[in-house]
Amino acid sequence: MTDIRSKVLADLAFDRRTLMLGTTAGLTAVAAGGLTMLSSRPAFASPQINKPAPDFSAIDSNGKTVSLASLRGKIVALEWTNHDCPYVRKHYNTGNMQSLQKQAADAGIVWLSVISSPPGEQGNVTPEKANELTQTRKAAPAAVLLDPKGQVGRAYDARTTPQMFLINAEGTLVYMGGIDSIPSTRADDIEKATPYFKDAIVAVTKGEPVQNAVTRPYGCTVKYTTS
Amino acid sequence: MSGMFDRKCWLQTVLWMSTLLALAWGAPAAIALESAATTSPRVTATLISDAATVAPGQTFRVGLRQKLAPKWHTYWKNSGDAGAPPEIRLGLPAGATVSGIIWPGPDRIAAAGPVMSYGYETEIVFPINVTVPRDATPGQNMAITADAEWIVCERECIPEQGSFQLDIPIAETTAPASDDVKAAFAIADARKPMTGPWSSRLVSEGDALALTVVGADLTQAAVKAAYFYPASWGVTDHAAPQQLSLTDGTLTLALAKGQTFNPAAKADGLLAVTDGGGVTRWFEITPTIGGAPAGAAPTASLIENLPLWQTALFAFLGGLILNLMPCVFPVLAIKATAIAKLSGGELREVRLASAFYTLGVLVAFTALAAALLAMRAGGTAVGWGFQFQSPLFVAGMSWLLLAIGLNLSGVFEIGLGVGGTGQSLAQKSGHAGSFFTGLLAVVVATPCTAPFMGAAIGTALTAPVYICLLIFLAMGLGLAAPYALLGIFPSLARALPRPGLWMVRLRQAMAFPMYASAAWLVWVLSQQAGDFGVLIALSGALLVALAAWMYGIAQHDTGRGLLSRGFAAAAIVGTLGLLMQLDGATTPGAAARTEASPGSANYEPFSNARLAALRKEGKPVFVNMTAAWCITCLVNERTTLSTDTIQQAFRERGITYLKGDWTNRDPEIGAYLRSFNRDGLPFYAYYPAGGRDPVVLPPVLTEAIVVGELERANTSASASPSSN
Numbered sequence: 001m002t003d004i005r006s007k008v009l010a011d012l013a014f015d016r017r018t019l020m021l022g023t024t025a026g027l028t029a030v031a032a033g034g035l036t037m038l039s040s041r042p043a044f045a046s047p048q049i050n051k052p053a054p055d056f057s058a059i060d061s062n063g064k065t066v067s068l069a070s071l072r073g074k075i076v077a078l079e080w081t082n083h084d085c086p087y088v089r090k091h092y093n094t095g096n097m098q099s100l101q102k103q104a105a106d107a108g109i110v111w112l113s114v115i116s117s118p119p120g121e122q123g124n125v126t127p128e129k130a131n132e133l134t135q136t137r138k139a140a141p142a143a144v145l146l147d148p149k150g151q152v153g154r155a156y157d158a159r160t161t162p163q164m165f166l167i168n169a170e171g172t173l174v175y176m177g178g179i180d181s182i183p184s185t186r187a188d189d190i191e192k193a194t195p196y197f198k199d200a201i202v203a204v205t206k207g208e209p210v211q212n213a214v215t216r217p218y219g220c221t222v223k224y225t226t227s
Numbered sequence: 228m229s230g231m232f233d234r235k236c237w238l239q240t241v242l243w244m245s246t247l248l249a250l251a252w253g254a255p256a257a258i259a260l261e262s263a264a265t266t267s268p269r270v271t272a273t274l275i276s277d278a279a280t281v282a283p284g285q286t287f288r289v290g291l292r293q294k295l296a297p298k299w300h301t302y303w304k305n306s307g308d309a310g311a312p313p314e315i316r317l318g319l320p321a322g323a324t325v326s327g328i329i330w331p332g333p334d335r336i337a338a339a340g341p342v343m344s345y346g347y348e349t350e351i352v353f354p355i356n357v358t359v360p361r362d363a364t365p366g367q368n369m370a371i372t373a374d375a376e377w378i379v380c381e382r383e384c385i386p387e388q389g390s391f392q393l394d395i396p397i398a399e400t401t402a403p404a405s406d407d408v409k410a411a412f413a414i415a416d417a418r419k420p421m422t423g424p425w426s427s428r429l430v431s432e433g434d435a436l437a438l439t440v441v442g443a444d445l446t447q448a449a450v451k452a453a454y455f456y457p458a459s460w461g462v463t464d465h466a467a468p469q470q471l472s473l474t475d476g477t478l479t480l481a482l483a484k485g486q487t488f489n490p491a492a493k494a495d496g497l498l499a500v501t502d503g504g505g506v507t508r509w510f511e512i513t514p515t516i517g518g519a520p521a522g523a524a525p526t527a528s529l530i531e532n533l534p535l536w537q538t539a540l541f542a543f544l545g546g547l548i549l550n551l552m553p554c555v556f557p558v559l560a561i562k563a564t565a566i567a568k569l570s571g572g573e574l575r576e577v578r579l580a581s582a583f584y585t586l587g588v589l590v591a592f593t594a595l596a597a598a599l600l601a602m603r604a605g606g607t608a609v610g611w612g613f614q615f616q617s618p619l620f621v622a623g624m625s626w627l628l629l630a631i632g633l634n635l636s637g638v639f640e641i642g643l644g645v646g647g648t649g650q651s652l653a654q655k656s657g658h659a660g661s662f663f664t665g666l667l668a669v670v671v672a673t674p675c676t677a678p679f680m681g682a683a684i685g686t687a688l689t690a691p692v693y694i695c696l697l698i699f700l701a702m703g704l705g706l707a708a709p710y711a712l713l714g715i716f717p718s719l720a721r722a723l724p725r726p727g728l729w730m731v732r733l734r735q736a737m738a739f740p741m742y743a744s745a746a747w748l749v750w751v752l753s754q755q756a757g758d759f760g761v762l763i764a765l766s767g768a769l770l771v772a773l774a775a776w777m778y779g780i781a782q783h784d785t786g787r788g789l790l791s792r793g794f795a796a797a798a799i800v801g802t803l804g805l806l807m808q809l810d811g812a813t814t815p816g817a818a819a820r821t822e823a824s825p826g827s828a829n830y831e832p833f834s835n836a837r838l839a840a841l842r843k844e845g846k847p848v849f850v851n852m853t854a855a856w857c858i859t860c861l862v863n864e865r866t867t868l869s870t871d872t873i874q875q876a877f878r879e880r881g882i883t884y885l886k887g888d889w890t891n892r893d894p895e896i897g898a899y900l901r902s903f904n905r906d907g908l909p910f911y912a913y914y915p916a917g918g919r920d921p922v923v924l925p926p927v928l929t930e931a932i933v934v935g936e937l938e939r940a941n942t943s944a945s946a947s948p949s950s951n
Binding site: 085086122214219 | 340378382
């Protein structure tokens with residue numbers, strides 16, 4: 001009697017490991033499901049930090065086509081700009097932007113200034129004017145991209161000038177936001193502000209994670225074309 | 228500077244003269260109290276005071292007044308995507324105290340592209356409260372200076388600044404300012420945020436946020452438009468449209484999450500409400516983050532008013548009834564097998580087995596409660612049965628059920644490999660089996676909300692943690708109860724037939740409910756992830772079957788069967804690879820999904836807007852919230868809601884049938900369910916004609932129940948025609 005029972009029991013005993021593994025897998029999936037919910041999915045075309053940066057292709061002030069894909073393997077900095085915007089002037093008149101550009105160039109970072117102003121709007125420039133601005137301001141971007149249709153701007157959901165993005169060598173977006181922490185047009189505030197973008201450059205160059213990866217961009221609106 | 232001096236002298240002269248006049252007439256006269264202006268083509272700015280004379284200890288207001296050229300604007304404290312708020316630094320005599328700027332409610336200023344600013348056009352005043360020193364001497368002047376900086380933008384932005392000075396006579400009594408200055412302050416007053424008398428909640432789901440504001444005065448008649456202005460950058464995506472939905476007493480705005488939304492931080496701001504007359508008022512709100520929406524539906528208040536033991540009792544009953552719900556069916560099969568196992572068993576063994584099963588159920592319930600609470604605390608709104616909204620989970624679950632089915636069919640065993648095990652080991656494996664059966668029962672059973680459970684879970688998730696855990700544990704005990712009874716009254720187990728071949732046959736038969744459930748989950752997946760999901764699920768099922776077969780061969784081999792075991796392991800790794808593929812699978816649109824779902828007759832997809840519109844027209848509405856993974860919902864639809872009888876009943880009464888699909892996450896439906904304090908499906912509500920309060924139907928429907936509710940609601944309508 002006992003023998004039959006234990007035999008049947010052994011047969012019937014729910015496969016312990018199957019159940020254990022299965023249930024563990026099930027509960028893990030619950031957790032994974034929860035985590036999937038916590039992580040966000042793109043509502044519309046807006047860039048996400050620690051996700052692949054949106055690819056783009058644009059013509060620079062020297063007529064060359066620059067695409068993000070062609071720069072894979074290099075760290076890329078994007079700076080939305082409009083030379084007549086007072087927030088932009090704050091950083092160029094004090095030399096803050098130029099020193100960041102030089103620091104980036106020294107670290108092998110490809111710095112792209114992007115102008116998304118269409119013709120007739122503040123900030124729109126001819127290629128010649130763009131080069132002249134680089135010269136007179138002693139700026140040191142690797143290239144100035146002309147984006148009069150706002151395609152690159154919309155791909156990055158750029159809203160202000162200046163607004164900064166940093167993309168690591170793997171093409172991952174590692175910083176987006178403001179150049180620093182004080183949203184003003186006062187030159188004095190540059191010293192007092194936390195230099196978010198500078199910190200991001202230093203971290204990425206060292207291969208470290210960026211502490212403040214998403215910050216508030218501040219400035220003038222990007223003058224998108226209405227057409 | 229000399230101009231300022233002249234102005235000051237002039238002012239003093241006027242003041243002196245008017246004081247004389249006031250004395251002469253015995254009444255204080257209104258005097259314009261406005262500083263010299265700083266003027267640009269864009270802004271004419273002055274410093275103004277709402278008191279022409281001030282008394283010691285009195286609190287009055289000064290303000291930066293800006294008259295703006297057409298299309299130019301300045302900014303609110305959260306300027307939106309561009310610009311910056313004005314900064315004002317006041318210089319005051321010692322002993323005077325000052326408030327911050329009392330920010331007037333802003334307007335939206337849209338630019339081309341995805342850019343939205345919050346600010347003011349035409350004319351605005353930024354008021355600041357100032358309290359006169361108690362020891363101020365009447366007859367002297369109170370000198371106030373202001374250094375202000377602001378940025379003014381149209382398409383372009385210009386930073387501007389101004390320095391202003393006011394000398395306000397100190398008198399025994401106060402005198403009001405001139406009509407012009409009063410009119411300027413009136414602009415700020417009309418925009419002065421009021422304290423919102425409502426409770427509000429901000430729930431985050433993926434990239435979406437749902438702001439729910441509850442208050443009896445938030446009716447469709449009273450609210451024509453609404454907009455939420457967060458007090459700081461990063462909470463919402465300013466440029467994203469905010470979709471308003473209103474059911475009387477509950478206002479919901481669907482928002483897009485900002486880049487630095489932090490569920491742990493406050494998300495206060497202003498709710499701008501525009502009434503039927505086109506007048507906008509701004510209300511300060513500080514929404515609580517996460518959890519169920521504020522305010523309580525009737526069911527909730529009923530439960531909340533119950534003593535704790537009664538809530539626990541309801542939870543227990545809910546758990547008990549959960550045993551009868553269709554989605555627990557596969558687990559019932561496991562349980563049936565397990566109970567059969569106890570046949571003829573020893574007392575101690577039976578007790579231990581039921582104890583372990585109960586323990587498994589309780590551990591799983593506690594884990595689920597903890598997971599839900601953690602996600603709530605994290606600001607993510609999840610509903611009961613939320614795990615079934617993840618295609619990964621559904622696919623994994625269907626494979627697990629297939630593997631259990633194959634095990635029941637005898638394709639593979641694990642116990643056999645260690646043949647000749649002593650009784651103690653068999654027992655041990657039996658106990659672990661009992662424990663994990665309990666875990667599994669809970670994981671599979673959750674998408675079914677039994678009657679009682681909807682309200683209990685709703686209460687549980689808003690209650691303090693210990694009450695929440697108590698409710699979940701009570702529910703777990705309910706689910707485990709039938710089996711636990713065997714432990715308490717082991718004589719019941721003796722009533723089972725003697726062990727024999729029937730046990731093996733039963734076990735084999737029970738494999739089929741497992742296969743059926745696996746098939747159902749593949750169908751759920753087809754709703755969630757389309758035909759690609761089905762491909763992945765079936766390929767995975769193939770690999771699972773292959774692995775089981777290989778493993779079975781290894782067990783029957785005389786050797787160790789390393790090759791077979793290796794193949795089995797490789798096949799399992801393959802299924803994990805497939806799971807990764809599923810992660811990126813796209814989901815078909817909700818419209819396509821509802822169109823494809825069978826038995827669908829004469830319904831419209833649910834939306835708050837549509838519901839509100841129908842109710843406003845006074846039409847009766849029947850709302851059905853369903854999901855492909857909610858088998859109770861599907862059974863109800865097939866046996867009741869889609870039948871000719873019910874469809875005809877709907878047509879005869881002119882009822883619009885709205886169906887919401889919660890197969891995938893949907894913040895709108897989530898928020899709607901929570902407005903009834905529900906967290907799970909099924910959910911049915913009937914809104915009688917004339918915009919009266921909805922009736923919530925039980926989760927298990929029959930034609931009689933539905934027709935009965937429709938009749939009852941209609942008779943109560945004719946019995947009390949005054950209610951509307």
